[in-house]
Amino acid sequence: MVRLTRAQQQARTRATVLAAARQEFVEYGYALAKVDRIAERAELTRGAVYSNFPSKRALYLAVLVEMVENVDTVAPAASPGTAADALDAFARTWLERLPLAGDTATGGRLQLRSLAGVVDDDAGRTALAQIACLEALLLALGLESCAPEDTAPRRVRLAGLVQTLLAGSGFLAETAPGFGDPFDLTRACRHLAALDLADTWAPAHLPYVEPAEPCRQAWVPPTGLANQITGDSVDLGADGLVTVLGARRLAASEEAVRSARPGEQVTVVAVTDDPAETGNLVRLRVGDLTASLRRVFPPEAWRHVRLVIDDDAAVASAAGLTGVGDETEAAVRVQGGVIVARARGRGAAYAAADTEIGTKSRKATT
Template sequence: MVRLTRAQQQERTRAAVLVAARREFAEYGYGEAKIDRIAERAELTRGAVYSNFAGKRALYLAVLADAVERARASAEPPPESPDSVARALGAFARVWLERLPLAGDTPGSGHLQLRSLSGVLDTEPARAALAELVCFEALLLALALEPDRAVRTRTVRLAGLALTLLHGAAALAENAPGVGDPFDLARAAEHLAAITLIDDAGPPHLPFVAPARTADDRWAAPRGLYDEINGRPVNLGDDGVVVVLGVGRLSAAGEAVRSARLRDEVTLVVVTSDPSETGRLARLRIVDLVACLRRVFAAGELPAPRVVFDDGGTVATAMGRDRVDDATEVAIRVRDGLIVARADGRGAGHAVAVAPSAPHKAVDTVDPPSATY
């Protein structure tokens, strides 16, 4: 008889709970699902379920996150990306709309297939986090639509419109399965590219953001982190900008990305004070989007900024930040293994992105920012 280690036993228990929970949610939906029945399905005690998941909401988010992780792992990139923004939007919409339930699906299974959050996010922090995540998703989609240039605010707004169209179709399909032709919706997404949108001046607070503080500190870059977009290990010692953002500040990612220099390696580190729920929500939404992007865009044309989940807050700790929460925004510029600039608070990513790339260097005229607002 093979004796399992504690970690192996916990992983087996967690997997059994996820399988049982998926069946429970598919049959009863989120609202009517019961932890007791999930424990019974898994042939475990109620306590065993709660030892792995904080509650029903955390468990539901874990079920969805597990599904999108599998989808990402199986996503096959095309040999080449679409040759226009319009075609890319249409291709993305077709992939995304595969989740729409059919008329014969049960409500519970349809909700799971849609990654539905209806009735799940019933707290203000969770709803605020979702709003920030939608902004972040629009940025990532925009970066894929314009891989060869600094992303424009117009393209981010266009990506946001496309996501609004798709999520609106999902909300309708949740209550009226079979309504709405996916092919018509995909064509509508293509036509969004022709909408006239302006490149606005950007967030009004940026001119008032305090400059980054000059530094000359050795950077002990944490290891064991992975880029959620391409799946490769992340070396935070690379020259560039590292921005740690709480889930409640993810919309600030665009400020850092658009202000960074063309040769900068930009790493966006996502943190939260509640990994079991808010953290799983962030993982669910970001990984789901990445799974779709991987099926539309060639591997070399996925969004360039690296996205890292840091549930333990190790990156912020290495920067000297004792604790993180959903409002965290702290950033550094790294050059030759040194931290050469630091900033924290609102606009920190932007401040570090426009900071000189070497200690005590007043002006960097050779390597200008990649874009301005």
């Protein structure tokens, strides 16, 4: 008999619980699902379930994360020719999640990755709004890659509009199945690319951001982390900007991307007070989006941007940041294996982005 290690046994138990939980959620939905029944399905005790997942919501989110992580993605050979082509392909890919006519209401909600009735507290809703801003940025960067880098317009408002349209179609599929035509939605998304939304990047607070603190600290980042955008492992040792953002500050991701020098590597590190719930909420929404993005855009669309979910705050610790959580907004600039600037608070990425020119002089020219 082969004796399993503790880690192997824990992984097996976790997989068993997830399989049982998925059956429970398909049959009963989130609201009526019972942890006791999940334990019975898994042939485990209630305590064994809670030792792996602290709440029913954490368990539901873990089931959805496993679903999106198992979605097959095949990267295209080349970038779409235009933003319209990209939105056409993205909408078709995203709409594959819509339930079929014969699906049950509970099974359809799981297929849709529905969060209705799951995230209903103020902290969770705030985090979802911030995650939506991050999603819009990731889609926008893909759309912007369809034009030459020096002439590409900002596409964040367009991406947000597409998100709104597709999310609305998902809500209708959940509450009024069969309404609407996916082909009409795809065509509508394609035509949105022609709208002039007067999209510019000019945050009002930037002229008032305090300068970064110069420093000289060895940069020894953790290894084994994954880029949530492409799924590849991340080498954090390169020069560039590392921004650590809590789940309720993720909208500041764009500030990091837009403030960096042309061609500079930008790493956004998401941290949270609650990895099992809020952390998995970030992982779910980002993973769900990138599963579609990878089928439309080649990895080069985000070649200067990486996204890391850091449940243990290991990157923040390496950067000399303590007390990080959902409200954190901080950044460091790395040059030659050394942290040369550190900033914390609103505008941290902008402040840390360039220490040679100096924050104050750059503000004067913004």
